[in-house]
Amino acid sequence: SYVLTQPPSVSVAPGQTARITCGGNNIGTKSVHWYQQKASQAPVLVVYDDSDRPSGIPERFSGSNSGNTATLTISRVEAGDEADYYCQVWDSSSDHVIFGGGTKLTVL
Amino acid sequence: QVQLVESGGGVVPPGGSLRLSCAASGFTFSNYGMHWVRQAPGKGLEWVAVIWNDGNKAYADSVKGRFTISRDNPKNTLYLQLNSLRAEDTAVYFCSRDRTVKHFLDYWGQGTLVSVSS
Numbered sequence: 001s002y003v004l005t006q007p008p009s010v011s012v013a014p015g016q017t018a019r020i021t022c023g024g025n026n027i028g029t030k031s032v033h034w035y036q037q038k039a040s041q042a043p044v045l046v047v048y049d050d051s052d053r054p055s056g057i058p059e060r061f062s063g064s065n066s067g068n069t070a071t072l073t074i075s076r077v078e079a080g081d082e083a084d085y086y087c088q089v090w091d092s093s094s095d096h097v098i099f100g101g102g103t104k105l106t107v108l
Numbered sequence: 109q110v111q112l113v114e115s116g117g118g119v120v121p122p123g124g125s126l127r128l129s130c131a132a133s134g135f136t137f138s139n140y141g142m143h144w145v146r147q148a149p150g151k152g153l154e155w156v157a158v159i160w161n162d163g164n165k166a167y168a169d170s171v172k173g174r175f176t177i178s179r180d181n182p183k184n185t186l187y188l189q190l191n192s193l194r195a196e197d198t199a200v201y202f203c204s205r206d207r208t209v210k211h212f213l214d215y216w217g218q219g220t221l222v223s224v225s226s
Contacts, residue, residue, distance in 0.1 A: 090211035
C-alpha cells in the first residue's frame with residue numbers, strides 16, 4: 001500500500017518559516033491534504049488539494065506538491081502554531097485514506 | 109454549522125464488542141461519504157473505514173472482518189460496530205466528513221475513547 005513519510009519533528013523560532021515535508025512515490029500526481037492537531041483536540045484541515053486553504057485558515061499556511069515531495073509551509077510562525085501536522089492522500093487503488101506519520105512542530 | 113458528535117466509547121475487555129455513534133447536523137448527511145479515523149495514545153492518525161453516500165464501504169486491513177461501518181440517513185447518524193476487540197484497538201475514534209472528489213476530511217468530531225483492557 002501507499003506510504004507517506006514525514007519527519008518526526010521540526011523546530012523553528014517565532015517569526016521564522018517552518019517547512020514540513022511529506023514524501024511518497026510520485027506524490028506529485030496525487031492531491032495532498034494537511035491537518036493540524038493541537039494537544040487533546042481533533043484534527044483541523046489547514047490545506048487541501050495541495051495548496052488551497054479552507055475559509056478561516058490564515059494565509060501564512062501554504063502548500064506545494066511536486067515529484068516525490070509535498071510541503072506544508074508556515075510563514076511568520078507563532079507560538080499558537082505549535083501542534084502535530086499530518087499529510088493525507090487518497091489511494092484510489094485500494095479505496096483507502098492514507099495518513100503520514102505526523103510531524104511535531106515546536107516553536108522555540 | 110456542521111457538527112459531528114461521537115458517543116459510545118468506554119472500557120471493554122479483550123474479545124468484547126462496542127458500538128460507536130456519530131450524530132451529524134448542519135448539512136445534508138445523506139449526500140456525503142463519512143469516515144472513522146482513530147488515534148492510539150501518543151500515536152498518529154490511522155484511517156479505519158469509510159461509507160459512501162451510495163452505501164458502499166471500505167475498511168483498513170487492521171479492522172476488516174471485525175469492524176462494521178453503517179449509517180442511518182433519516183437519523184443523520186453514522187455507526188461503527190467494533191467486535192473481537194484487541195488491546196491494540198485502544199484509541200480515540202473520530203468521525204469525519206468526506207469531500208469528494210479529492211477525498212479530504214473537512215469536518216471532524218471531538219472523538220470518543222475506546223479502551224480495551226481486562
